[in-house]
Amino acid sequence: MWGSPSSSNSSSRRKGVSSSRRGGSSSSGINESKAEKLFEDLCDDDDNAASMEGEILCGVVDDNNNMIATTSSTGICKLCEQLSMDPLEDVRVLVLLWKLGANKKPAEIQKEEWMEGCHKLQVDSIDKFRKLVPGLDTGFLDREEFSDFYKFCFQFNRAGTHKTLEKDLVVALLKMCLVGGRITAHRLDTFCEFLETTKDEGYSKITLDQWRSFLDFSYEYPDAKALKAYDEGMSAWPVLMDEYVEYMENLEKKK
Amino acid sequence: MDNIPVYERDFEESFLGESQDFYRMESTSRLSHAVSGSSATTTTTSDGNSNDNEHDNNSKPAAKYSAMEYVHRARSRLEEEKSRANHLDLPTQTKSALLRIVETELIERHAKTLVEMEGSGFASILKVVAGSPAVGSVAMASANNRMVGAAGGGTLTGSGVAGPRGMTSSENGVVIDRDRIADLAAMYDLFSRVPSSVNHLRNALGERIRLDGRSLVRDQETNVAPPASFVKGVLDMRERFAAVVSDAMRGEKKAQKRMREAFEDFLNADARAANCLAVYVDELLRVGLRGADERKVGRELDRVIVIFRYLADKDVFEAYYKNHLAKRLLGNKSGSEEAERAMVSLLKAECGYQFTSKLEGMFNDMRISKETAEKYRSHKKGLINASADVRDAENGGKPVDVEVSVLSNSHWPSQNVEPCILPTAVKAAMDRFQKYYLSTYTGRKLSWQTSTGGGEIRANLPPLKGSSKLRRHDLSVTTYQMCILVLFNTRDTLTLKQIREETHIPEDELRRHLVSLCTPKHRILRKGSKGKGISGDDDTFTYNADYTSKMTRVKVPMVSMRDATGGAASGSATAAGGAKKGEPAASGSAGTAGALSASNRSGGLVDGSSTVPVAVEEDRRHLLEAAIVRIMKARKMLNHNDLVAEVTRQLSGRFVPPPQFVKKRVESLIEREYLERDEGDRRVYRYMA
Numbered sequence: 001m002w003g004s005p006s007s008s009n010s011s012s013r014r015k016g017v018s019s020s021r022r023g024g025s026s027s028s029g030i031n032e033s034k035a036e037k038l039f040e041d042l043c044d045d046d047d048n049a050a051s052m053e054g055e056i057l058c059g060v061v062d063d064n065n066n067m068i069a070t071t072s073s074t075g076i077c078k079l080c081e082q083l084s085m086d087p088l089e090d091v092r093v094l095v096l097l098w099k100l101g102a103n104k105k106p107a108e109i110q111k112e113e114w115m116e117g118c119h120k121l122q123v124d125s126i127d128k129f130r131k132l133v134p135g136l137d138t139g140f141l142d143r144e145e146f147s148d149f150y151k152f153c154f155q156f157n158r159a160g161t162h163k164t165l166e167k168d169l170v171v172a173l174l175k176m177c178l179v180g181g182r183i184t185a186h187r188l189d190t191f192c193e194f195l196e197t198t199k200d201e202g203y204s205k206i207t208l209d210q211w212r213s214f215l216d217f218s219y220e221y222p223d224a225k226a227l228k229a230y231d232e233g234m235s236a237w238p239v240l241m242d243e244y245v246e247y248m249e250n251l252e253k254k255k
Numbered sequence: 256m257d258n259i260p261v262y263e264r265d266f267e268e269s270f271l272g273e274s275q276d277f278y279r280m281e282s283t284s285r286l287s288h289a290v291s292g293s294s295a296t297t298t299t300t301s302d303g304n305s306n307d308n309e310h311d312n313n314s315k316p317a318a319k320y321s322a323m324e325y326v327h328r329a330r331s332r333l334e335e336e337k338s339r340a341n342h343l344d345l346p347t348q349t350k351s352a353l354l355r356i357v358e359t360e361l362i363e364r365h366a367k368t369l370v371e372m373e374g375s376g377f378a379s380i381l382k383v384v385a386g387s388p389a390v391g392s393v394a395m396a397s398a399n400n401r402m403v404g405a406a407g408g409g410t411l412t413g414s415g416v417a418g419p420r421g422m423t424s425s426e427n428g429v430v431i432d433r434d435r436i437a438d439l440a441a442m443y444d445l446f447s448r449v450p451s452s453v454n455h456l457r458n459a460l461g462e463r464i465r466l467d468g469r470s471l472v473r474d475q476e477t478n479v480a481p482p483a484s485f486v487k488g489v490l491d492m493r494e495r496f497a498a499v500v501s502d503a504m505r506g507e508k509k510a511q512k513r514m515r516e517a518f519e520d521f522l523n524a525d526a527r528a529a530n531c532l533a534v535y536v537d538e539l540l541r542v543g544l545r546g547a548d549e550r551k552v553g554r555e556l557d558r559v560i561v562i563f564r565y566l567a568d569k570d571v572f573e574a575y576y577k578n579h580l581a582k583r584l585l586g587n588k589s590g591s592e593e594a595e596r597a598m599v600s601l602l603k604a605e606c607g608y609q610f611t612s613k614l615e616g617m618f619n620d621m622r623i624s625k626e627t628a629e630k631y632r633s634h635k636k637g638l639i640n641a642s643a644d645v646r647d648a649e650n651g652g653k654p655v656d657v658e659v660s661v662l663s664n665s666h667w668p669s670q671n672v673e674p675c676i677l678p679t680a681v682k683a684a685m686d687r688f689q690k691y692y693l694s695t696y697t698g699r700k701l702s703w704q705t706s707t708g709g710g711e712i713r714a715n716l717p718p719l720k721g722s723s724k725l726r727r728h729d730l731s732v733t734t735y736q737m738c739i740l741v742l743f744n745t746r747d748t749l750t751l752k753q754i755r756e757e758t759h760i761p762e763d764e765l766r767r768h769l770v771s772l773c774t775p776k777h778r779i780l781r782k783g784s785k786g787k788g789i790s791g792d793d794d795t796f797t798y799n800a801d802y803t804s805k806m807t808r809v810k811v812p813m814v815s816m817r818d819a820t821g822g823a824a825s826g827s828a829t830a831a832g833g834a835k836k837g838e839p840a841a842s843g844s845a846g847t848a849g850a851l852s853a854s855n856r857s858g859g860l861v862d863g864s865s866t867v868p869v870a871v872e873e874d875r876r877h878l879l880e881a882a883i884v885r886i887m888k889a890r891k892m893l894n895h896n897d898l899v900a901e902v903t904r905q906l907s908g909r910f911v912p913p914p915q916f917v918k919k920r921v922e923s924l925i926e927r928e929y930l931e932r933d934e935g936d937r938r939v940y941r942y943m944a
Contacts, residue, residue: 086403163926209925209932216937236895238937 032115039064039114042078076109083124083133091135093175096129098152099136104157139180144181153177155210164205170178170233174214183218191218194247203240210240217241224252267349274353277377278332285320285328312709321375326442329361333448340837358448366452369442370459377442378459384435385467418652426554429494438874440504441863443780447505452892457510459497461517467492468521475527483538484532489528490558491520498705523567530564533575540598541583543588552594560601569606574871578668580614584621585660585707606908617667631659631691655684661692661891663703669870674705677761678741681710706764707731710737714779717800728802731781731810735760735768743798752792763816771814778802779811879920882906884929887942894939895921 001252008252044160076097100108100117108116141149153173157165165173171192178188191214195203217237221227232242320328336357340350370377404912420433426922469489474480496514504510514574522528536559544552566572595618603611677685689701709732716726732740738758742749749757755765766789779802815910867875882902887893893901899917906912921940924930933939 133492181387207922207926209922213937233914238922239915242915242918 029122030118030124032124035115035118038118038124038126039111042075079129083129085133089176092133094153094156094177095136095138095149096132097156098132099212102156102162103152106156106160138177138182141219147212150177150215151208151212154208165211167195167204167206170211178215178218183215184222186224187218187222190248190251191244192222194244198243198247200243206240210238213238224248259278262346267352270349271352271356273499274504275356275360276335278357279364281332282325282329282361282365286365287319298936320371322372322377322380323441325365325369326438326445329445330441332361333357357458362445362915363449363452366449366455370455377439380435380438380442380498381459381463384432384439384499385463386876413711421634425494427490427494427558429491429500436498436503439499440505443504447669453507453509456504457513460496460504460510461513464492464496464514464517464522468518469524470529472521475531482534486529486535486559486562490523493561501577516778519565522562522565526568526571527567528562528574531680532559532566533572535559535669536576536598537579537583537588540579540594541588541590543590546596547591547594549593552591552597556594556598556601559598561606562566563602563605568867570871570874571867573602573610573909574668574868576811577614577617580617581668584617591758610909613666614667616663619658620662620666624662627659627661627692627695629822630695631688634691650789655680657681657684658686659685659688659692670704670706672704672706672761673759674703675738675758677705677738678735681737705734706761707734709733709796712737712740713741714802715916716802719801726803727807728804729808731808733813734766735764736772736811739768743780748795748797750792751789751794751796754793754796767814767816771811772796775809777804777809778900823850875912875916878909879904879912879917880924883920883924884942887930887940891942892933892939894936896938898940 024210076093077087080090080093085093087097089159097109099121100109101113101120102117103115104110118124121132123132136151138146154165157169172189174192179185195206225243227248230245232245234243333354336353337350338351345353368376373379420437422430423433424430443453445457448457471485471492475482475485500506500510501515538569539555539559544555547555563569563572580595583595599611599614600617602614644723646789685703692701693699703782712730712732714726714728714730716728718726730740732737735758738760739754742754742757751765754760754769755762757764761769769780769782769789770787771777772780773796778799781797781799782789783797784790799892880904882905884899886898886901886905898921899914902917903912921930923941925932927944930940931943
C-alpha cells in the first residue's frame with residue numbers, strides 16, 4: 001500500500017540535477033535538508049537512528065520491571081512531544097512510525113528509513129507532521145493495510161533480537177491497537193482476560209504467529225454464536241487459540 | 256401352474272402369513288414364560304422328527320428355553336420347513352420367501368435377546384470360555400445332557416453336537432472349553448443366515464475383551480498383581496479369543512478385526528502395558544529362557560511380539576526394554592545369549608533397523624569391552640611390577656584389579672551423575688586403565704559412572720570372644736558402599752554429614768546405601784538413631800567389630816528406596832540381583848566398574864509409571880520435527896490436515912502422536928522459520944528454504 005521504495009521520487013527527479021542531499025530542495029516536493037535536519041535533531045549523538053534507547057514504546061520499564069510513565073526526551077519521544085502524542089497511550093505514534101517505514105530494527109527508525117518515509121508522506125517540518133496527525137487513526141486503514149500495521153506493532157515492540165513479546169506487553173498492545181471496532185470488544189476483552197489468567201508457562205511469551213492468528217481468528221469468530229462452529233480437530237489455528245476456545249466454553253458452562 | 260396370480264393370492268399369501276404368525280408366536284413364547292398357542296399340532300411333522308419339547312407343546316405351558324435350546328430348536332425348525340417344502344414341491348419363490356420369514360422371525364427378531372440372555376446367551380457363554388477353566392464344570396455337565404437329549408434323535412444337518420468334547424489344553428497351558436466353543440459355533444451358524452444379526456455377536460465379543468482387558472489393567476493400577484501376570488493374562492486371553500474367532504466364528508475377517516481393535520483399545524489405555532511387557536521380557540531373558548532350546552525361545556518370544564504389535568506407543572516399550580537390557584548386560588545377568596539376539600532380531604523384523612541399531616550397539620560395546628579388557632590384561636603383565644605407582648600401600652601392597660565396561664554414550668540409556676570420590680587405590684587403578692585406553696583410542700572422552708558397578712572388599716575383623724582367630728570376610732558391594740566402608744579404615748565413627756562430604760555420593764543414594772549397610776542381617780555398621788531411616792546430618796555410623804556372617808563371601812544386598820526413606824519415595828529401585836555364585840576369589844581385591852550407569856533413576860524412567868517417560872517425550876519431539884521438515888521439504892506446500900495425516904502415518908511404527916502434539920511442533924518450526932503460513936490460506940504451510 002505504500003508502494004515500492006522507488007516511489008514517486010525517482011520518476012520526478014529531473015536529469016542533471018545533482019542528487020546530493022545537501023543544499024536546496026529537490027524536485028520530490030520536500031526540502032531534503034530540512035527533513036534531514038529534523039532527523040538529526042531527534043537522533044542520538046552518534047547513531048544514524050532515532051531510537052527509544054531501549055525503552056519500550058508502550059511504557060518505560062524500571063529496574064524492577066514495573067511500567068512507569070516517562071517524559072523522556074530522547075529520540076522518538078521528542079517527536080511525540082512536539083506532536084502532542086503520548087507514546088504510551090496513543091496508537092497513532094505506532095501508525096506514524098509504520099507509515100514512515102521503521103522496519104529494520106525494533107524500537108527505532110533509521111536515517112534511510114526516515115528520509116524515505118518523509119518523501120512518502122511529503123513532510124519536512126514539524127508543522128507538516130502535525131497536519132498528518134488526524135489522518136493517523138487506524139480507522140482509515142482497510143483490512144489489508146491494517147493487517148500489515150498490526151504485524152508491525154508486534155515487530156516494532158520486540159526487545160532487541162528477541163522474536164517474542166512478553167505476555168503483559170501483548171495484552172497492553174492488543175488493547176491499544178484493536179479498540180475502535182476493528183474486532184468485537186467481547187473477543188478482545190475475553191482474550192486478554194484469558195491471557196492474563198492462564199497458568200500455562202508456555203504462554204509467558206507470545207510469538208508472531210500467535211499474534212497474527214488472533215486477528216484472523218477474531219474476524220472469523222467474532223461472537224459466541226460463531227464460536228460454536230469451531231472445530232478443534234480440523235483446525236490449523238495455533239494451540240493457543242484452541243485453549244482460548246476451551247476457556248470460553250468453560251465460561252459458558254459456568255453460567 | 257397356469258394361474259400364478261391365483262396361486263399367489265389364494266394360497267401363497269395366506270400360507271406365508273400363517274407361517275409368519277406361527278413362528279412369531281412360537282419364538283416369542285419360547286423366550287418368555289408365555290403359553291404357546293394352539294398351533295402346537297402343526298409341530299408334529301411328517302418326517303418323524305420328534306423330541307421332548309414337542310411333547311411338552313401338547314400338554315403343558317412351554318418352558319422358557321435357554322439360548323442354546325432355542326438355537327437348536329430354531330435350527331430344527333428351519334430344517335423342517337426346508338424339508339417339507341421339498342416334499343411338497345413348493346415353487347422356489349415360495350420356498351425362499353418362507354425360509355426368509357422363518358429366519359426373520361426366529362433369528363433376526365431375537366438376535367439381541369439371544370446374545371444378552373442371562374446365564375445362557377452368547378455373551379454369557381463367551382464369559383465362561385474367557386474365564387478360568389474350573390468355573391462351570393458342573394454346569395457344563397448338565398448343559399451337555401440337555402443338549403444330547405434335544406439333539407440326539409433328530410436328523411440334523413450342519414454341524415451338530417456330536418457329544419461332549421471337554422477341555423483342550425494348549426502348548427502354553429491355556430485351557431479351552433471346546434463344548435462351549437461348539438455352542439458358540441452353533442449360534443454363529445444360525446445367525447449367519449441373517450448377516451446383520453452377526454453384528455450382535457461381534458459386539459458381544461468386543462465387549463467381553465474390553466471388560467476382561469480392563470480388569471487386568473486395573474489389577475496393575477492397584478498393584479495387586481505383578482507385571483508379568485498382566486502379560487500372561489493378556490496372552491491367555493488372546494489364545495482363548497483367537498479360538499473363539501477361528502472356531503466358533505469360522506475365522507471371519509470382521510470378527511478378527513473386532514478382536515484386534517478391542518485388544519488395541521485396552522492395551523493402549525496407558526503406558527502400563529508397555530512397561531509390563533518389558534518386565535515380562537526381562538524375566539524371560541534373565542531366568543525363563545535360561546538353557547531353553549531354540550524352539551522354546553522362538554515360541555515364547557513370538558508370543559511377546561504378538562502383544563508388542565498391539566502397542567501404539569512402541570517407543571515407550573523400547574525405552575523400558577533398553578533400560579532392562581543395560582542392567583542385564585552390565586550385571587552379566589542374561590540367561591541366554593541366543594535368546595537376547597533372537598529378541599532383537601524379532602524387534603528388527605517388526606520395526607526396522609532404526610529401532611534396533613542402538614540395541615545392537617549395546618551388544619557390540621560389551622563385546623569390544625571384553626576384548627579391550629583382554630588386551631589390558633596382557634598390557635599390565637608386560638609392565639614391570641616394581642614400578643612404584645603400581646604398588647599401593649593402602650592396599651597391603653597389591654594393586655587393585657579393575658574390570659571395565661566401556662560404553663558408547665549414544666547407544667546406552669543416558670546417565671549424568673557426577674562421579675563420587677573413590678578410594679585412592681581404586682582411583683589409581685581406574686586412572687591406569689584410562690591412561691591405557693586413551694592411548695589406544697585417541698580423541699575419546701571417558702566419564703566414569705560411579706552409580707553403577709561394584710567391588711569386593713576384604714573385611715579383616717578381630718576375633719570373636721573366646722577365640723583367637725582373625726576373621727576375614729569378602730564383601731561384595733556396590734561402588735558407593737565400597738566408598739563408604741573404606742572411610743572406616745581410619746575412623747571408627749562418622750556422621751552422615753562427614754560421609755557425604757568425603758564421598759560426594761548423591762543424597763538419595765547415600766542414604767539408601769548407608770541403610771543397606773546397617774540392616775539387621777548385615778550389620779556391618781551400627782547406626783546411631785533408632786528405627787529404619789536416618790535421622791539427619793548428625794546421625795552416626797560406627798564400625799561394627801562384632802559383625803558376623805556364616806559365609807566367607809557375603810553379598811550385601813541393597814534396600815529399596817522406599818525402605819531407606821521410610822516410605823516417602825516414588826517408584827522403587829530394583830534390589831541388586833541374586834548373589835554371584837562361583838566367582839573366583841581374587842588374591843588382591845578385584846573390582847568391577849561399569850562406565851555407564853544403568854540404574855532406573857535416570858531420565859524419569861520409573862518402573863510402574865503410567866505416563867510416557869520424559870526421555871521418550873524428548874525423543875518424540877525430535878522425531879516429529881524431523882518428519883515435518885522432511886515432508887514439507889518434499890512437498891513445498893501442504894495443508895494442515897494432510898500434514899498431520901502424513902506425519903502420523905510415517906511415525907506410526909513407533910508411536911501415535913496426538914494431533915495437538917503435532918500442532919505444537921509445527922508452531923515451533925514456524926517460529927524458527929522452517930515453515931510459514933501461506934498468506935492467502937492460513938491453513939496451508941509453506942516450506943521456507
